[in-house]
Amino acid sequence: MSYVNGTMMQFFHWYIPPDGSLWNELKHNAADLAKAGFTALWLPPSYKGSGGGYDVGYSVYDMFDLGEFDQKGSVGTKYGTRDEYLAAIKASQAAGIAIYADGVFNHKNGGDEIEEVTAIPVAFDNRNCELSGSQQIKVWTHFKFSGRGDKYSSLKWHWWHFDSVNHNADRPGDSTIYRFKDKQFETGVDPRLGNYDFLMACDLDMGVDEVRGELKYWGEWFLDTTGVDGFRLDAVKHVRAWFFNEWLDHVRQHTGRNLFAVGEYWADDAEALHWFLKETGGRMSLFDVPLHYNFSQASKCGGSYDMRQILDGTLVQQQPALAVTFVENHDSQPLQALESVVESWFKPLAYAIILLRREGYPCVFYADYYGAHYTDRGYEIWLDKHGWLIDKFLYARKHFAYGDQYTYFDHPDVIGWTRLGDEEHPKAMAVLMSDAAGGSKWMEVGKPNTTFYDLTEHVDKLIQTNEHGWAEFCCNGGSVSVWVEK
Numbered sequence: 001m002s003y004v005n006g007t008m009m010q011f012f013h014w015y016i017p018p019d020g021s022l023w024n025e026l027k028h029n030a031a032d033l034a035k036a037g038f039t040a041l042w043l044p045p046s047y048k049g050s051g052g053g054y055d056v057g058y059s060v061y062d063m064f065d066l067g068e069f070d071q072k073g074s075v076g077t078k079y080g081t082r083d084e085y086l087a088a089i090k091a092s093q094a095a096g097i098a099i100y101a102d103g104v105f106n107h108k109n110g111g112d113e114i115e116e117v118t119a120i121p122v123a124f125d126n127r128n129c130e131l132s133g134s135q136q137i138k139v140w141t142h143f144k145f146s147g148r149g150d151k152y153s154s155l156k157w158h159w160w161h162f163d164s165v166n167h168n169a170d171r172p173g174d175s176t177i178y179r180f181k182d183k184q185f186e187t188g189v190d191p192r193l194g195n196y197d198f199l200m201a202c203d204l205d206m207g208v209d210e211v212r213g214e215l216k217y218w219g220e221w222f223l224d225t226t227g228v229d230g231f232r233l234d235a236v237k238h239v240r241a242w243f244f245n246e247w248l249d250h251v252r253q254h255t256g257r258n259l260f261a262v263g264e265y266w267a268d269d270a271e272a273l274h275w276f277l278k279e280t281g282g283r284m285s286l287f288d289v290p291l292h293y294n295f296s297q298a299s300k301c302g303g304s305y306d307m308r309q310i311l312d313g314t315l316v317q318q319q320p321a322l323a324v325t326f327v328e329n330h331d332s333q334p335l336q337a338l339e340s341v342v343e344s345w346f347k348p349l350a351y352a353i354i355l356l357r358r359e360g361y362p363c364v365f366y367a368d369y370y371g372a373h374y375t376d377r378g379y380e381i382w383l384d385k386h387g388w389l390i391d392k393f394l395y396a397r398k399h400f401a402y403g404d405q406y407t408y409f410d411h412p413d414v415i416g417w418t419r420l421g422d423e424e425h426p427k428a429m430a431v432l433m434s435d436a437a438g439g440s441k442w443m444e445v446g447k448p449n450t451t452f453y454d455l456t457e458h459v460d461k462l463i464q465t466n467e468h469g470w471a472e473f474c475c476n477g478g479s480v481s482v483w484v485e486k
Helices: 022-036 082-094 209-226 241-255 270-279 289-300 344-356 366-370 387-399
Strands: 008-010 040-042 060-062 098-103 113-123 126-130 135-142 162-165 177-180 202-204 230-233 260-263 285-287 323-326 361-365 372-376 379-383 405-408 414-419 429-434 439-444 451-454 462-464 470-475 479-485
Touching (some): 008 366, 022 082, 082 098, 082 209, 098 209, 098 260, 135 162, 135 202, 209 241, 241 260, 241 270, 270 285, 270 289, 285 289, 289 344, 323 344, 344 361, 344 387, 344 479, 361 366, 366 372, 366 387, 387 479, 405 439, 414 439, 414 470, 429 470, 462 470, 470 479
Parallel strands (some): 008 040, 008 361, 040 098, 098 230, 230 260, 260 285, 323 361
Antiparallel strands (some): 113 126, 113 177, 162 177, 162 202, 372 379, 405 414, 414 429, 429 479, 439 470, 451 462, 451 479
């Protein structure tokens, strides 16, 4: 499903309470989210992780257990049961919201039995560098799924389905990366650390026909079971790019639907993203990680960041048709692996940029919309709730963000743009923001002698355009104003 001015929400964050309530919460909130202007939701991994009911979902144990079998200490996942998941999808789709599932194909974790294998230890910072000769190690690579048995799939996983691990059962606490003898790391992956095929746990070997076959079969089964509308694909830079071509072509052909797909290629480097998009032939979008880092940097510089450069080096600037823009996510939030916080004061500016400009497919983060409070490693974190203002932006996106766009990125602090509307949405809009002191700017909206008001309520006055359709729009310091026709 694609919509004009579609908006996605990442409907979770890392520290959601492990009480099995998220699917029911979604079922309850779906109609309100649709009314607010959301057209799609990216949901967290719905299958059993090695941490059972406490697992965020990225530590994949059994992709066929959607919260149905007593495995890893629970029946449900962190988010609920299979029946609750399917009901939440139905409720969302009935409200007009597309659902994107999270696909984690890079690794498995939480094997049921130990197997012995010959392996070679490699350096963490250069995986092409062997640290010593081959040795016998014991690894948790036999996945038996005894709680599920052969239901849905009879394949049991063994060491030969993987190419590397970062554990040795004989040496607890050893996190050396071991490549299995006579196996090679994949090509067509990110070149950092010599070769970035290995990320964590038991790394799937995409060179094995049975592995690719099982993932394609899972895709068919999962789509037939859930009816989701697309996928967010995890850790794509660690998996050979061509696998996704094969897999996406297969599941799209199976369903006869043009399923949406967005990949997570975490690199603050647009060139790496362009390379991957070329390798996958436009079959999927990517998250605009460089834009996120621009937001993070701008938020930490106060008024000293040059706002004229906020879009420089980003995917949305260079390849907008395949850019999914975001401000924050579960990996970048405080205390997480890729922590790169966008400070709270700047989030309204960042959301205005991704929601009210023409380019990109924006994704709103659950914790930015609803707020969040959690503790980890002795720290207590409060994330501010920006839902009221995001709703205002969504309203503007739905009713005013159409037609020609004139950009005024001509001042180091105060930047803006206008949207002139189109035949179906004839009303115009002007957006102005500053990362320092308040200011004003003459901008053209193409509407002579027309009155505009600030939808955000940050500036409490009306502005009148002149006979040529221009006006001097204004905003407060460290703030954004969205001027729309009265």
